[in-house]
Amino acid sequence: MKAFQVKAPHDYQVADVEVPEAASKEVLVRVAFAGICGSDMHIIHGDNAFVRFPRITGHEFAGVVEAVGEEVHGVNVGDRVCVDPVISCGKCYPCRIGRPNVCSSLEVIGVHRNGGFEEFVTVPAANVHHLPDHIGLDAAALVEPYTIAANVLDRMQPHPGDRLMILGAGVIGMTILQMALAKGIEEVIVTDVINERLAVAKQLGATHIFNSSEHDVEKEVLALTQGEGVPLIADAACVPALLPQMLRLASPAGRIGLLGFSVQPSDLVQLEVIKKELTLVGSRLNNRKFPEVLELMASGQLDPLALVSHRLPLSDMPSAIDMLDHRPEEARKVLIQISA
Numbered sequence: 001m002k003a004f005q006v007k008a009p010h011d012y013q014v015a016d017v018e019v020p021e022a023a024s025k026e027v028l029v030r031v032a033f034a035g036i037c038g039s040d041m042h043i044i045h046g047d048n049a050f051v052r053f054p055r056i057t058g059h060e061f062a063g064v065v066e067a068v069g070e071e072v073h074g075v076n077v078g079d080r081v082c083v084d085p086v087i088s089c090g091k092c093y094p095c096r097i098g099r100p101n102v103c104s105s106l107e108v109i110g111v112h113r114n115g116g117f118e119e120f121v122t123v124p125a126a127n128v129h130h131l132p133d134h135i136g137l138d139a140a141a142l143v144e145p146y147t148i149a150a151n152v153l154d155r156m157q158p159h160p161g162d163r164l165m166i167l168g169a170g171v172i173g174m175t176i177l178q179m180a181l182a183k184g185i186e187e188v189i190v191t192d193v194i195n196e197r198l199a200v201a202k203q204l205g206a207t208h209i210f211n212s213s214e215h216d217v218e219k220e221v222l223a224l225t226q227g228e229g230v231p232l233i234a235d236a237a238c239v240p241a242l243l244p245q246m247l248r249l250a251s252p253a254g255r256i257g258l259l260g261f262s263v264q265p266s267d268l269v270q271l272e273v274i275k276k277e278l279t280l281v282g283s284r285l286n287n288r289k290f291p292e293v294l295e296l297m298a299s300g301q302l303d304p305l306a307l308v309s310h311r312l313p314l315s316d317m318p319s320a321i322d323m324l325d326h327r328p329e330e331a332r333k334v335l336i337q338i339s340a
Helices: 038-045 143-156 171-182 195-203 217-224 240-249 270-276 290-298 314-326
Strands: 002-008 011-016 026-035 060-068 080-083 120-124 128-130 163-167 187-192 208-211 230-235 250-258 279-282 308-313 333-337
Touching (some): 060 143, 080 143, 143 230, 143 279, 171 290, 208 217, 217 240, 240 250, 250 270
Parallel strands (some): 163 230
Antiparallel strands (some): 002 011, 026 060, 080 128
């Protein structure tokens, strides 16, 4: 079968590999669609500290069950499914307190074990989620990015009437925007440096958009909020240098959600944190958010296909990577079609 394999940083190709066999508690999925994520790009560039090479990447995918292990119940051949990439032990401290997404021995499909950029992939049966009939396999491949959004919003604990500011209008920023609107947050400010992305944010329901390379965002946002600041700030830009600005723009009792994996230090002004009693939370992957996202997607409150700018075959993965590296303004979510 064909698979996109990263042998080492900057060393990747679409290669022929053996079809894997499902273990007793696993299922074999024929992958239909898989999305390219920023974390896949980090693996390709050697900027992901967690990956084990060589690796078939891809953690956003959906498909049809091709085979099931002998101990699998409730999942059958022919079922249409999407896959939660989070594999946890169930025994360590985070797992015991209901935080399996930061399990002490966490494994992530597409990072620690092979993922969805291949024609067939084996996954634990416990990680598959059945799809409602009217959710297509293309849309289902994008459930995972929305779980990232659901997780960071849950970590920030919105209150009725809260404003939200999202830094970064890429795919994750737009999933946070859609998820926030679905959860009843009525006012959402989005910033970015690419006008094309901001236009998409406006189309998807952002109430205010600012190009931070053309506007004084602090001045604009503080004027908009009558000097109070913003209760909720989600850092979907993942630029450590922006933390001081987020601290200044946060309202008293505000919550800031951080998503980036950068190892670069941030300047944290303790006075800003203490005088406003701010809460800074990290958010990693998702904590059992697939059912919530599937319900919202099935009800039409989320529009995943609005994020898709390109659909390409698996053979075009190298050109897709080149585009994302060198012409990011041309792309939003790049969806790879692997089987019909």
